[in-house]
Amino acid sequence: MDTLPDLLLQTLASKVAFAPDGTTRPLESNVSMEEAEALYSAVRSIQPVRSLEIGLAQGISALAILAAISANGLGHHYIIDPFQRNYANCGEAMISLAGLADRHTFLEQFPEEAVPQLPRLQFAFVDSSHLFDFTMMEFVLIDKKLDVGGIIALHDLWMPSIQAVVRFIQANRAYQICRDFSSAIPAPTLRQRSTALVSRFLKKVPGTRRVLNPSVLDPWSTFRLTNLVFLKKVQDDSRDWRFHRQF
Numbered sequence: 001m002d003t004l005p006d007l008l009l010q011t012l013a014s015k016v017a018f019a020p021d022g023t024t025r026p027l028e029s030n031v032s033m034e035e036a037e038a039l040y041s042a043v044r045s046i047q048p049v050r051s052l053e054i055g056l057a058q059g060i061s062a063l064a065i066l067a068a069i070s071a072n073g074l075g076h077h078y079i080i081d082p083f084q085r086n087y088a089n090c091g092e093a094m095i096s097l098a099g100l101a102d103r104h105t106f107l108e109q110f111p112e113e114a115v116p117q118l119p120r121l122q123f124a125f126v127d128s129s130h131l132f133d134f135t136m137m138e139f140v141l142i143d144k145k146l147d148v149g150g151i152i153a154l155h156d157l158w159m160p161s162i163q164a165v166v167r168f169i170q171a172n173r174a175y176q177i178c179r180d181f182s183s184a185i186p187a188p189t190l191r192q193r194s195t196a197l198v199s200r201f202l203k204k205v206p207g208t209r210r211v212l213n214p215s216v217l218d219p220w221s222t223f224r225l226t227n228l229v230f231l232k233k234v235q236d237d238s239r240d241w242r243f244h245r246q247f
Contacts, residue, residue, distance in 0.1 A: 002071045003067070004036060004037065004040055004063070004064060004067055005063055005067045005098045005100070007063065007094060007097055007098045008036060008060060008063040008064060008067070008098070011027060011058075011060065011094070012027070012030075012033055012036075012060070014027075015027045017058040017059070017087075017090040017093075017094055018090060018093050018094060018097060019088040019089060019090050019093055020088075020089050020092070020093040020096075025058070025087070025088050025090055027058060027060075028057075028058070029057045029058070029087075030057065030058060030060040030061070031060050031061045031064070031127070031155060031228070032227075035061070035155070035227065035228045036060060036061065036063075036064040037064070038181045038182050038228055038230075039061055039064045039065055039068070039125060039153065039181075039228075040064045040065070040067060040068045041068075041181045042068075042123065042151060042153065042180075042181040042230060043064075043065050043068035043069060043072070043075075043123060044068045044071060044072060045180065045181065046122060046123050046150075046151060047072050047074065047075065047122075048069075048075050048121070048122035048123040048150070049074065049075055049076070049122060050075065050076050050077075050078065050118070050119055050120065050121050050122060051065060051069070051075060051076075051077045051078070051121060051122065051123040051124065051125075052077070052078045052079075052080070052115070052118065052121050052123070052124040052125070052142065052145075053065060053077065053078070053079045053080070053124070053125045053126075053127075054079075054080045054081070054111050054124070054125070054126045054127070054128045054138055055080075055081055055126065055127040055128035055129075056079050056080075056081035056084055056087070056091035056092070056106070057081070057087050057090075057091055057127075058087050058090040058091050058094060059090060059091035059092070059093075059094035059095055060094075061125060061127060061155075062077070062079055062091060062094075062095055062104070063094060063095065063098055063100065065077055065123075065125065066095065066098070066100040066103050066104060067098075067100065069100075069103050070100060070103060075103070076103060076104065076105065077103055077104040077105075078104070078105050078107060078114075078118055079091075079104055079105070079106050079107065080107045080109060080110075080111055080114045080115070080128075081106070081107075081108065081128075082108055082109055082110050084106075084108060092106055111128070111137070111138050111141055112137065112141065115138075115141040115142060115144075115145060116141065116144075118145055119145075120145055120146075120147055121142065121145045121146050121147065121150060122146070122147050122149075122150040122151075123150060123151050123152075123153075124142045124146060124150075124151075124152045124153070125152075125153045125155070126138050126139070126142070126152065126153070126154050126155065127154075127155040127156065130156055130159055130161055130162060131161060132161040132162075132164050132165060135154070135161065135162060135165045136165055136168065139152065139165060139169065143173070143233070143237065146233050147233070148233050148234070148235055148236060149232070149233060150232075150233050151178060151230050151231065151232050151233070152175075152230075152231050152233070153228060153229065153230045153231070154166065154228070154229050154231070155227065155228050156227060157225055157226070157227050157228065157229055158227055163220050164247070166223070166225075166229060166231075167214065167215075167220075167247040168247045169231060170247070171214070171245040171246065171247035172239070172243070172244065172245050172247065173237065174233065174234040174235040174236075174237070174238075175231040175232060175233055175234060176231070176232050176234055177223075177225070177229060177230070177231060177232075178230040178231065178232040179230075180230070181230055182225075182226055182228060182229070182230065185224050185225070185226060188221070188224075191221075192221045192222075195219050195221055195222065196219075196221070196222050199216070199217055199218060199219055199222055202216070202217055203217050213246070214246050214247055
C-alpha cells in the first residue's frame with residue numbers, strides 16, 4: 001500500500017462510516033481529504049517507529065496514518081480515545097475493515113492515564129477535546145515522550161483555543177512550524193496583507209511589546225497556517241523555572 005486506502009476514499013465520498021455490526025453511520029468530525037493526504041505524507045517521510053493519535057472518532061485520520069505505516073514497512077500506532085463508544089466504535093471497525101488492525105494498539109483511556117505508559121514517540125496527532133487546557137495538557141504529555149526531531153500535529157486551527165495552544169508553543173517551547181507536508185496556503189487577502197503591514201509597523205515602534213498584546217503585534221493571520229499544523233521538536237525543554245513569554 002503506497003496510497004490512501006480505498007476504504008478511506010470510499011468513506012469520504014459516500015460520507016458514511018461502518019460500525020462493528022456492519023451498519024453505517026453518517027460521517028462526522030473527520031479530517032478532510034487534503035488533511036488525510038498531509039498526515040499520510042508526514043508519516044511516510046518521518047517513518048516513525050512509534051506514533052500516537054489522540055481522538056479516533058470514525059477513524060479517517062487513523063486510516064491515513066496506518067496506511068503510511070504499512071507502506072513504510074515499520075512502525076506501531078497507539079490510539080487513545082475514551083469516548084469511542086460515542087461513535088458506535090466506528091473507528092475501530094474501520095481500521096479492521098481496512099486490514100490495518102495489527103499495526104495499532106487502541107487504548108480506551110484518558111490521555112493523562114495512557115500517555116505516561118507509552119514508549120518513546122516520533123510522531124503524534126492531536127484531534128480530541130479542543131479545549132485549551134486539555135489540549136495543552138496533551139501537548140505537555142506528548143512532549144515528554146517525543147524524540148527531538150519528532151513532530152506533533154494539531155487539527156482544527158479555526159478554533160481560538162487551538163490557535164492559543166500554537167501561540168504558546170511558538171513563544172515558549174523549542175518547536176518550529178513545519179510546512180513540508182501541508183497543502184498550499186492560499187494567497188493572502190487584502191485584509192490579511194493590510195494586517196501584516198500594520199503589525200510590522202507596530203513592532204518597529206519602541207516599547208510596543210511592553211504595552212500591546214502579542215495577538216495585536218502578531219495576528220493569527222500572519223502565522224499563515226491552514227487547518228492542520230505540524231510542529232517539529234527542535235530540542236528538549238531547558239527553560240529556567242522563571243521563564244515565561246507572553247503569547
